[in-house]
Amino acid sequence: MTVDRQRWSRVRPVVVLALIAALITACAGTGATDAESDGTPAPGTPTATAQPGQVGDSTPPADPDHSVEPPGPVQLPLLPADILIYSQEPLSPDMVKRIGKLPGIAEAEQLSMAQVAVQDYTLVVAAVEPASYRRFTPSVSAQLQEAWDRVAGGEVAVDPKLGKRLQEEGGHLRLGNGEQDPVVHIGAYAPQVPRIDAVVNAKWGETLGMRTGNAMLISTGMASPQSIRKPLQRIAGDQASVQILGPDLDLDVAQTAFLTGGSVAQAVGSFSYQVLGGGRIQPDAAWEAANIRTEQVPILGNVRCHKVMLPQLRAALNEVQVRGLADKINPNEYAGCYYPRFIANSTNLSLHSWGIALDMNVPGNQRGTVGEMDRQVVAIFKKWGFAWGGDWSWTDPMHFELARLVDAR
Structure with missing residues (x-):
């Protein structure tokens, strides 16, 4: 035609x-x-x-x-x-x-x-x-x-x-x-x-x-x-x-x-990716090399996240530690940060695909529940620019994601 x-x-x-x-x-x-x-x-x-x-x-x-x-x-x-x-x-x-x-x-x-x-x-x-x-x-x-x-x-x-x-x-x-x-x-x-x-x-x-x-x-x-x-x-x-x-x-x-x-979106950049199957994706290698870092942070140890998020994550965890709340986060129940994948049963990318989200204390903070996350820890993470999944209409209290850029020097 x-x-x-x-x-x-x-x-x-x-x-x-x-x-x-x-x-x-x-x-x-x-x-x-x-x-x-x-x-x-x-x-x-x-x-x-x-x-x-x-x-x-x-x-x-x-x-x-x-x-x-x-x-x-x-x-x-x-x-x-x-x-x-x-x-x-x-x-x-x-x-x-x-x-x-x-x-x-x-x-x-x-x-x-x-x-x-x-x-x-x-x-x-x-x-x-x-x-x-x-x-x-x-x-x-x-x-x-x-x-x-x-x-x-x-x-x-x-x-x-x-x-x-x-x-x-x-x-x-x-x-x-x-x-x-x-x-x-x-x-x-x-x-x-x-x-x-x-x-x-x-x-x-x-x-x-x-x-x-x-x-x-x-x-x-x-x-x-x-x-x-x-x-x-x-x-x-x-x-x-x-x-x-x-x-x-x-x-x-x-x-x-x-x-x-917003400012976070501008900072993390855009990338092309291939679908691998099983809900996983493979971002462009050049973008990954330029943006994803493995570094040590308080309490959790080594994490692999977007470089933009790491200073704020480190600052939040440091304050949790200084305020005597480190026992409220279990490093053995940390479920990762950078994980390039779709949301389960969808083709919507998770923010983990950009490395700007992390899941902590997983067993006691499942989707749809009030969760057991200590609210003082939540308040500290919010102070350092994170949004908390426990505030959502369909809750995800294990989940924190970078919502705004904060000077963490």
């Missing part, structure tokens, strides 16, 4: 906040079904719901500082999201132009993507042009008009399972793991394109400092995604991954990890 030039001319950069990814399998990597092509949800399609409240022409946007033009009614036909191109840097105009000339590209939407630390998850969040991006989502989401009105009004549409687990009081989602990181109201629970967990509009992307236009969604129409992937990879080169979207990660493709959302 040749490119529809008028459609391609409407492809424009939008900002995607690519938050650390829940796997959405609905409509992944397939052509549009008969039900989808006319806008009717297929039987068994996941549901999408808007948060309570009314959004319309007569209702002010929820966040005027982050509102954009309302999207209007959905434009048919809906489109399968077949291929995702994702890079650490913006896609060049020349690359975009060359992709547009490839036979087999039916529609494309340029995006920006990155991961955002939310508790121990790294969410892939997308800041999009609601009117055009919605056509790539599962039909149940594409047709939920209120969801896209709310995204345009400055709220977030999020994968239902993750949104309900990670939301804070009042239905808000904190885009980062620090107390000062921005908070956005959840406007809708709606399944998204595979590899994307949550969606905001372009103004939010600007606020979050996203790298504009570093990704692209492609619908191949009647052509098979497999037939297009190699030509796309030749154009993208080594700087971008080209992956076929589906229920499982494409193990042959180098993935991209780009953390955003």
Whole structure:
């Protein structure tokens, strides 16, 4: 199939906040079904719901500082999201132009993507042009008009399972793991394109400092995604991954990890990685060599973490020791810091993949419990820039993660 030039001319950069990814399998990597092509949800399609409240022409946007033009009614036909191109840097105009000339590209939407630390998850969040991006989502989401009105009004549409687990009081989602990181109201629970967990509009992307236009969604129409992937990879080169979207990660493709959302994210850097299987990943060797260190710290002994975190970890443990609380941390129950992996049963990167999280006193501090972690120790770690998993809606009291940079000299 040749490119529809008028459609391609409407492809424009939008900002995607690519938050650390829940796997959405609905409509992944397939052509549009008969039900989808006319806008009717297929039987068994996941549901999408808007948060309570009314959004319309007569209702002010929820966040005027982050509102954009309302999207209007959905434009048919809906489109399968077949291929995702994702890079650490913006896609060049020349690359975009060359992709547009490839036979087999039916529609494309340029995006920006990155991961955002939310508790121990790294969410892939997308800041999009609601009117055009919605056509790539599962039909149940594409047709939920209120969801896209709310995204345009400055709220977030999020994968239902993750949104309900990670939301804070009042239905808000904190885009980062620090107390000062921005908070956005959840406007809708709606399944998204595979590899994307949550969606905001372009103004939010600007606020979050996203790298504009570093990704692209492609619908191949009647052509098979497999037939297009190699030509796309030749154009993208080594700087971008080209992956076929589906229920499982494409193990042959180098993935991209780009953390955003605050000073910690800027300090730890971004890396490409290969999926090893068994929930593990292998980050780029150059990034690992430049950032991951094995050093000795009080109480725990040798730890392997990101170099940015080590001074603050050492300072926190030193204060624990000086205050006579060393017996509150059992070094034999320390479960590690740098461990490149996904969150269990997901394709969302754990913050352990960056080496900025650690688990202590594991047996008595399991997920979903109040835990036995001494609260004086918790207070010391918070003082030195760490967030504690015991504060989360679904608790993880063994877990501490770097949330802000503190001068630990």
